[in-house]
Amino acid sequence: MAKTRAYGSGLGDHFRLGDAPALVSRALRKTELAVTQLKRDEPDLGMTTPIAKEDAYLVALQVREVPDHELWVDERAIGVEPIPACTTTIYDLRSNPIAFVRSPFHSLHFYLPRRAINLAREEEGEKPIDELAYRPGVAMADTVIRMLGLALMPAFELPEQASLLFVDHVTMAMCAHVAFKYGASARPRMVRGGLAPRQERLAKDLLRANLSGELCLADLARECGLSVSHFARSFRRSTGLPPHRWLLMERVEHAKGRLKSTDMSLLEIALACGFADQSHFTRVFSRATGLSPAAWRRHRS
Template sequence: MTQAGAFGQRLGKFLHLKDAPPSLITRSLRGVELAVTETRDDNPVPGLSGSFTAEDAFVVSLKLREFPDCELWENGKCVMKADVPAGATYLYDLKRDPRYVIDKPFHSLFFYLPRSALDGLTEQSRKPRVGELACELGVGHDDAIVRHIGSSLQAGLRRPDETNQLFIDHMMLALTAHVAQAYGGFRPGTEPTRGGLAPWQARRACEKLESDLGGKLSLQQIAAEFGLSVSHFSRAFRVSTGLPPHQWLLQQRVKAAKQLMTVRDLPLSEIAMSAGFANQSHFTRVFSAMVGVSPGVWRREAQGISEGET
């Protein structure tokens, strides 16, 4: 198992959790794996946390619960104590063996960000390599972008079967770019906005996405077919279609569901599965948000219109 794939297990041992928390994994940057995991323990066993294996990687942590008077360790030594407020973002360098004393309830999101992901970003942008990130022990950041990305991914962590891979890839790519810019000095430059995909590329990309309504394909797999970087493909696809790939896919699911409800008298649970949704509740939630009414109401209205026309 890869480092990212085992991230939940590693965090579970680090925090002395009974069960390894689930992770969402992305492979959107030239095959480099990143992960995000939610951890929580309302009644932890007091003691010093475990250690991560030293590696050239970073952990970005969004604190969802305050942790006052936190005793922080680095390289095997107690360095300082600091209050950790809810909503703050912290960065940790895994080469420095970051640890802390667990003596209060905690709730956090952790993003695993290997150095190779940052290198892939700069190579794709033809920019200088990012140096060290601003991993200052005990220094939290009021980072609205990390909070937004974290909030968006929390639902996916709690209902992984309902989260398509394109969405995970999109959000983790955004996190990588943001961290590189905000904490690593990365400047993407002011290049003129590139155009969209060639017509044949846009047609082929849409066919690929439509053939996999369940959303198992990754952005990396689709972009690689055209020899494009993930960031370039995502940007060009949005220019061509008006939507990022994961939102375009949701529209196609809703479109497929409407066709099934109009033509065939199937149970909504079967329609949900046929249109790429994880289950009926997932279908109802997404459909209602995009269309403004529930699938049942939409079908009754559509059937009423059809009967009226005949």
Template sequence: MCDLRVGESSLHDLKREPRGLLDKPRHTLAFYLPRAALDAIADEANAPRIRDLSYKPGAGVNDVTISSLGNLLLPALRHPDQANPLFVGHVLLALGVHVAQTYGGMWPVSRPVGGGLAPWQERRAMEMIDTNLGGVLVEELARECGFTKAHFSRAFSRSVGMAPHRWLMKRRIEVAKKMLRDGRLSTSDVAAACGFCDQSHLTRDFTRMVGVSPRAWCRALKE
């Protein structure tokens, strides 16, 4: 048995039926990585499938990558109604790849790097995002284009210049600008129409990406 320090991670194989003693108040974040996920990651990397992970059961490891990725998810866990499923999916995929490489010894076999999306695939992906501004799973976009999730994300980024979740955020703000400029809807109605949880959610994202609040932006249009 080993004590865990703040920020450390530990790996457990559920076949071992692991148990832990939580004898002091603490905050923990647990990731469940099924065998099927490791197989899919290895297949996508054109690498042999992972048999077992290399780690000391119960021991804490100072894995900066795992702790950093976990911290990225904390806002989504605090406000799940505002979580972007595309962003969450990317973070979880990154975590799986890191575990596969660091603890599973996975390294891809060299192969030609594919290009971006075909024109019809790019159009279809953007249509799906535009009609689902509230959020669409990257798995659904990939399936519609005939790709695996990881392959689609790379191809989309190569074609568009940004990850799918970033494009979704960009489109939300662009549509919001168009509706605000039209002036027929209130800010709260614009927020609902563009996939934001509420007016404050729109204001936060709008201010972060545009540099001013929706109200200030609209006021500048009239000057």
């Protein structure tokens, strides 16, 4: 039987939450990245159950303040303080973290295997690490983790609108940030240059042919003959945008053409251009152009 990983229902069960929603990225070779939303509005959860040991970390963004809890690591009680909202705590899954939670909670837990962290470091020519540098039970104010975590909140609210590219991009950005901020003091070298012209044309053609966003970073990187992280960095350097943002702008451009030259309804255009529904189309189009699709069409008629 396959081993249960510490994300999704595999993590939710330890908090007696059942099937906790999770977003999973399989962009990296032979490993997965994931983020799980844990939410409970009632107090007095009590003791969490033990999590099977594995060579991975949970990096938790506490969306809601946790004023009352206790923590054990390797069967030893750890001194803790209330966890403020929008701060970060880190848990090593090799050390059997167990909590006693009295407060309601809402958190996002990023599942980062050490293999993935070291792949991010090796891509930059840095040495692998044995462990992250942090203090168990101590909350940290990390603006990057907060922004990346909050960027994923709409994907949990409307999972049908979350593209694989976007999930890949955010989880890999999180992994790279953790690898260098908490792995060592060395900083990654600056990337010089972007994609070769042939690679850029190929990547854009593949994205245009898959406006629905079902392609993932691993597919694009493989077609270009690059590692996932190298491709993501090079694409952004060449185009000024990460792949998922470039794809959204391309959807908007396709939608403009249909708004101007066809009598298709807004819903038909939304679905034809890869948007989840008319509401998603209107929101993205308005943000990109400053006008709703209907208003844009009226101005061009």
